[in-house]
Structures are given as C-alpha cells and as structure tokens.
Amino acid sequence: MKSPTLSSTTASKVFLNIDIDEVLGLKKNNVWANESTMQPLIFQREVINRDTILAGLKNVADILRIATSNFEIGTSYFCHSWIYDINKNSGWYYNSCRNCKRLIKACGDKFWCNKCQKVVDDAVPRYRIDVGVKDDSEATRFIIFEEEAEKTIGQSAMSVYDIEDKKEGNESEGDLPALIANIIGRRYVFRVKLTEYNKTAYKQSFTATKVFPESYLGNDDKSQKCGNASRSGVKDSMDVSPK
Numbered sequence: 001m002k003s004p005t006l007s008s009t010t011a012s013k014v015f016l017n018i019d020i021d022e023v024l025g026l027k028k029n030n031v032w033a034n035e036s037t038m039q040p041l042i043f044q045r046e047v048i049n050r051d052t053i054l055a056g057l058k059n060v061a062d063i064l065r066i067a068t069s070n071f072e073i074g075t076s077y078f079c080h081s082w083i084y085d086i087n088k089n090s091g092w093y094y095n096s097c098r099n100c101k102r103l104i105k106a107c108g109d110k111f112w113c114n115k116c117q118k119v120v121d122d123a124v125p126r127y128r129i130d131v132g133v134k135d136d137s138e139a140t141r142f143i144i145f146e147e148e149a150e151k152t153i154g155q156s157a158m159s160v161y162d163i164e165d166k167k168e169g170n171e172s173e174g175d176l177p178a179l180i181a182n183i184i185g186r187r188y189v190f191r192v193k194l195t196e197y198n199k200t201a202y203k204q205s206f207t208a209t210k211v212f213p214e215s216y217l218g219n220d221d222k223s224q225k226c227g228n229a230s231r232s233g234v235k236d237s238m239d240v241s242p243k
C-alpha cells in the first residue's frame with residue numbers, strides 16, 4: 001500500500017524529543033524517568049498515586065476536627081474508610097438536566113431547570129449517594145457523585161435506573177438497588193473536599209471528589225488491584241463490622 005502524505009508544511013510537523021533547550025533540560029533533570037512527574041507536564045492532569053494519598057491521608061476524626069477549624073475552602077484530604085450504610089431517604093440519584101447536569105425539579109409532567117431557566121422534557125438520572133463511612137477513629141458521611149459513583153458501582157446511574165424500572169413490584173419502594181447496596185461493607189480511599197458547607201454545617205458531610213480502591217495504598221499500586229481489594233476488603237470489613 002502506498003502511503004499518501006497529506007501535508008509537508010512545517011505547521012503539521014511532529015517533533016519528538018528533539019534537542020532543544022527545554023527537552024534537554026527535562027532530560028537532565030531526569031523527570032522522564034518518573035511517570036508521576038511527567039504526566040502533568042504533558043496532559044496537565046492531576047496524578048494521584050500512593051505517595052500523594054499517603055501525604056494527604058487523614059482519619060475521619062482528623063477530618064471532622066479540621067472541619068471545625070478555620071480551614072481553607074477547597075482543601076482536600078484522603079481518607080481510608082469503609083462504607084457502613086447508605087442513606088436511603090435521600091435516594092441514590094437525582095434528576096438532572098441533560099444540558100447543564102444540574103438538579104431539575106418536577107413541573108407537571110415535565111421538569112424545570114433553574115440554571116438553564118427553562119422547561120426540560122426529560123430528566124437524566126445522575127448519581128448522588130450519601131454514604132456513612134467509618135474508620136477506627138470516627139464516623140461521618142460522604143456524598144459520592146456521578147463519575148466516581150459510576151466507577152465504584154460499575155454501572156451508570158441510567159442503567160441502574162433502567163434495571164430498577166423494569167422490575168415490577170418485587171421489591172418494596174425505597175429499597176436500594178442491589179448493585180448500589182453492594183458497596184456497603186467495602187473499604188475505599190476517598191478524597192474529600194472541604195467546602196463552604198462544612199463551615200456552617202449542623203451535621204457534617206463531605207463531598208467525595210474521588211473514590212479509589214484501597215489497593216491504591218498497596219506497594220504495587222495498579223497490578224494487584226483486584227486481588228488486593230477483595231481480599232483485604234472482606235477481611236477488614238469483618239474485623240470492624242458493628243456487633
């Protein structure tokens with residue numbers, strides 16, 4: 001097969017590791033040998049590995065104590081804890097606007113989006129799961145939203161909603177879908193963010209902006225994710241289960 005060349009202008013040339021000052025500087029500093037330093041340079045993306053987690057790790061009591069201090073809004077911490085319950089009363093999803101993803105309110109047989117300032121025909125279910133978490137120090141509540149909940153549960157809110165929708169009266173209303181209840185008793189590493197809400201909250205709860213399998217705390221962070229998570233997850237949750 002002949003390979004056509006589409007362009008030969010300098011604007012479309014790709015340079016790989018050419019010997020310019022910036023590249024030489026990077027090589028000299030040896031950052032290319034270190035993946036965690038290299039990724040943000042290229043993707044401008046946050047890298048969270050075991051070291052990052054350990055550096056910001058707090059127990060639940062620490063986080064509750066920080067919440068009563070004069071903390072800086074937006075500060076995040078990591079917390080290794082287990083989910084002991086899910087608040088069924090607040091539901092596991094919210095009706096969102098397809099356009100802006102914000103909460104929308106039922107309005108007749110349609111919905112009203114306050115952000116978009118318009119009537120919306122249909123709602124998209126998005127996760128909002130209010131979980132009770134504990135460790136050896138204390139208990140509190142974390143709220144897990146869409147992407148992180150989907151990763152943790154392994155199904156989109158839409159598909160869980162569809163599965164539930166197709167069931168006919170076998171389960172009483174208000175029961176949690178089994179797929180979601182399944183995370184009760186499991187341990188995770190949460191990254192929680194302290195927000196304005198935490199400054200004045202009567203009852204504290206924290207937004208979990210990331211949820212990692214606890215194997216992230218292992219030495220070999222990614223390769224043994226599955227084995228590690230299930231083994232220690234079962235063991236640990238039995239150790240600390242309420243009597």
Ligand SMILES: [Zn+2]
Pocket residue numbers: 097098099100101102113114115116117
């Ligand atoms: Zn909207």
